[in-house]
Amino acid sequence: MKPWLGPEEVAAAGEAISSGWVAQGPRVAAFEESVTRKVGAQAGVAVSSCTTGLHLVLHALGIGSGDEVITPSLSFIASANAPLYVGATPVFADVDPITMNLTVDTIGPAITDRTRAVILVHQLGMPADIDPIRELCDANGIVLIEDAACAIGSTYQGKPIGGRSPYVVFSFHPRKVITTGEGGMIMTNEGAEPTRLRALRQHAMTVSAFDRHESDPADFESYPEMGFNFRMTDIQAAIGSVQLSKLDQMVQRRRRLAAQYRELLDGVTGVILPNDPVYGETNYQSFCIELEASFGLNRNDLIRHLHQRGIASRRGVMASHLESAFAGSSSGTLPVTERLTARTILLPLYHQMTDSDMGRVTEAVAEAAVTRV
Ligand SMILES: Cc1ncc(COP(=O)(O)O)c(C=O)c1O
Numbered sequence: 083m084k085p086w087l088g089p090e091e092v093a094a095a096g097e098a099i100s101s102g103w104v105a106q107g108p109r110v111a112a113f114e115e116s117v118t119r120k121v122g123a124q125a126g127v128a129v130s131s132c133t134t135g136l137h138l139v140l141h142a143l144g145i146g147s148g149d150e151v152i153t154p155s156l157s158f159i160a161s162a163n164a165p166l167y168v169g170a171t172p173v174f175a176d177v178d179p180i181t182m183n184l185t186v187d188t189i190g191p192a193i194t195d196r197t198r199a200v201i202l203v204h205q206l207g208m209p210a211d212i213d214p215i216r217e218l219c220d221a222n223g224i225v226l227i228e229d230a231a232c233a234i235g236s237t238y239q240g241k242p243i244g245g246r247s248p249y250v251v252f253s254f255h256p257r258k259v260i261t262t263g264e265g266g267m268i269m270t271n272e273g274a275e276p277t278r279l280r281a282l283r284q285h286a287m288t289v290s291a292f293d294r295h296e297s298d299p300a301d302f303e304s305y306p307e308m309g310f311n312f313r314m315t316d317i318q319a320a321i322g323s324v325q326l327s328k329l330d331q332m333v334q335r336r337r338r339l340a341a342q343y344r345e346l347l348d349g350v351t352g353v354i355l356p357n358d359p360v361y362g363e364t365n366y367q368s369f370c371i372e373l374e375a376s377f378g379l380n381r382n383d384l385i386r387h388l389h390q391r392g393i394a395s396r397r398g399v400m401a402s403h404l405e406s407a408f409a410g411s412s413s414g415t416l417p418v419t420e421r422l423t424a425r426t427i428l429l430p431l432y433h434q435m436t437d438s439d440m441g442r443v444t445e446a447v448a449e450a451a452v453t454r455v
Contacts, residue, residue, distance in 0.1 A: 083368070085256045086332060086433035087321075094320040106284070106313040107292040113319035114267065116326050117252070121234070121244025123269035125276035128319060129283055132231040132253030132266035134312040136164035136201065139227055139249045139268060141310075142279055145170050145198045152192045153201040153229075154184050155403040156419040161201050161229050162402040162411075170198070174403050176416045181359055182370075182399065183210035186218045191414070193218075199225040204233035204243060205399060206428075207259070207367030209359065212238055212246055227251070231266075235259050235333035235365035243362075248274035254318075259332055259365050260325035262318035285309040335433050336366040339440065343369055343429065346444040350451045352377025369431040370398050371447075372422065378453040381427050387450045393443055398426020 098109055106128075114126035129135040145151065151165035155174035165172040175192040178185045182205040189200060200219055202210050212228070219226040230236075231253035233243045244250050252258075254265035270276045284290060286309030294303060314322075344355050354372040358364055373381055381397065388395045401423040402408050403416060429443055 083257050083430075084432040084434060085261045086328065087261070087325075090324045091321045094324045095317050098317045098320040101316075103292070104317050105291065105315055106319075107316045109316035109319040109323070110314050113314075113322045113326070116323055117234075117244075117267055118269065120326060120329065121242040121250075121269060123245045123250065123271055124274075125270045127268040127270065127276050127279045127283065128314040129266045129268060129312045130314055131160075131255065131264050131312075132229070132251050133160040133164065134283075134310070135251040135266040135268045136160065136227065136229060137167045138279055138282055138310065138312055139251065140164055140168045140170065140199065142282060143199065143225055148196060149198040150194060150196040151199045151201060152184070152189055152197060152224075154203050154205070154419070155401045155408075155416055156182060156399050156422055157203045157205060157229070157402065158231070159400065159402050159405065159407070160231070161203050162408060164201065165199075171196075172402075172408070172411065173197070174411060174416060174419075176414075176418050177205070177422070179418050179422070181208050181210065182206070182422060183208060184215065185211060186214045189215060189218060193222055193224070197222065197224050199227055201227050201229050202247075203229040203231070204236060206356075206370050207232045207236045207365040208356065209233065209236050209238045209243060209362035209364065211359070211361055216247065225249070230269075231255075232258055232367040233365065235329050236363060236367075238362040244269045245271055248272050254322055254325075257367075259336070259367050260322065260329055262314065262322040262325070265314050265318050265322060282307075282309045283312040285311060332433055333365045336431060337363075339431055339435055340366040340369055342437075342440055343431075343444065346440065347371070347447060350448050352451060353447070366431060368428045370426050370428050372398070373425050373427065377451055379450045381425055384427055384447070384450050387453070388443070388446055391442070391446045393446055394430060396428040397423075398428060399423060 118126040147169040149170040228250040250269040254262040289303040
C-alpha cells in the first residue's frame with residue numbers, strides 16, 4: 083500500500099498550520115460533516131484512530147467487567163483489544179471462508195447471557211452481511227458496532243458502509259483507502275447520541291477549547307465524568323477533507339486494479355481470488371488471495387519469492403487468539419480463521435500502480451505457482 087497524497091494535501095495542511103489553530107477545531111467539524119454526508123450517516127465524531135473510536139463507543143455504552151463482546155479473531159488486534167480496554171471479555175467467533183467476516187451462523191453459538199455487543203469487522207473492505215446479523219443482535223438485546231476500519235467507500239445493499247448501524251467506526255491510517263496520517267471517525271445513526279461521544283473524546287469537558295476561545299473568557303467548562311484525549315487535529319482533518327474528495331476516484335481505481343489482477347491470475351493453479359459478495363461491493367482496501375495446497379509454494383515462501391524480486395507483499399489477516407496477548411481467551415474452535423491466517427497473502431495494490439507493476443507481480447505469482455520446493 084502507498085497512500086495517494088499530493089500537493090492539495092500539502093496545501094491544506096499548510097493552510098491549517100498558517101491559521102495558528104492546529105488542534106481540534108473548525109476543520110475537524112467540517113471533515114465530520116463531509117464524511118457524514120458522503121456515507122449517509124446521521125453524525126460523525128472524529129477521533130485519533132479507529133482503535134480509540136471502538137474504545138470510546140464501548141465505554142459510552144457502559145460495557146465493562148463481566149460483559150462479553152463477540153468479535154472475530156481474524157482481524158487486526160485492535161478489534162479484540164477494544165473490549166479489553168473497558169474490562170470486558172472478547173469472545174472470538176469464526177468467519178465465513180469467502181468473505182472472511184462474521185456471519186449469523188458463527189455469531190449465534192458464541193452468544194451467552196453476558197453478550198452485550200458484537201464488533202462486526204468488514205475485513206479488508208469486504209462488506210459483511212449486516213442485516214441478518216442486526217436481526218440476530220436485536221433479538222438478543224445486543225448492540226451491533228461495525229468495525230469499518232478498512233471499509234470507507236465499500237457498499238452494502240447499494241448504500242455506502244457507514245449509515246446502517248448505530249455505531250460504525252472508520253480508520254484513516256495510511257494502510258486504509260483514505261488517510262489523515264493517524265485518525266478515525268465514529269459514525270452514529272438511528273438516534274445514537276454523538277454529543278456525549280464528542281465530550282468523552284475531550285476529557286468529557288462541557289465546552290471545547292475552540293468554543294471557549296470564541297466565548298466569554300469567564301465561562302468555564304466543567305467535567306461531569308471521566309473522559310479521554312482521543313482528539314483528531316485540524317491538520318489531520320484538513321488532509322482528510324482533501325482525501326475524502328478523492329475517495330470515489332480511489333475506489334474506482336482500486337476496483338479496476340483488482341479486476342486486472344483477477345484477469346491475469348485467473349487459471350493460476352492453487353490461487354483463490356477475492357470477489358464482491360452478492361449484497362455489496364468491496365473497496366479493495368487490500369487484494370487478498372488464498373493459497374491452496376496445490377500452489378507451488380507455501381504462503382511464507384511466496385512472500386520471500388516476491389521479496390527476492392523486489393515486490394513487497396504482506397501476510398493476510400492475523401488471528402488474535404494465536405497471539406500471547408490473548409492466550410487462554412474464550413473461544414471455541416476457529417478452523418476457518420486458522421486456515422485463512424496461515425494461507426492468505428496481500429498483493430501490492432495502490433493508486434499509482436502501473437500495468438508494468440501489475441505484470442511483474444502476476445508473473446512472479448504465476449512462476450511460484452509451478453515451483454516445487
Ligand atoms: C479491522 C481493523 N480494525 C481496527 C483497526 C485499527 O485502526 P487504527 O489504526 O485507526 O486504530 C484496523 C487497522 O488496521 C483494522 O484493520
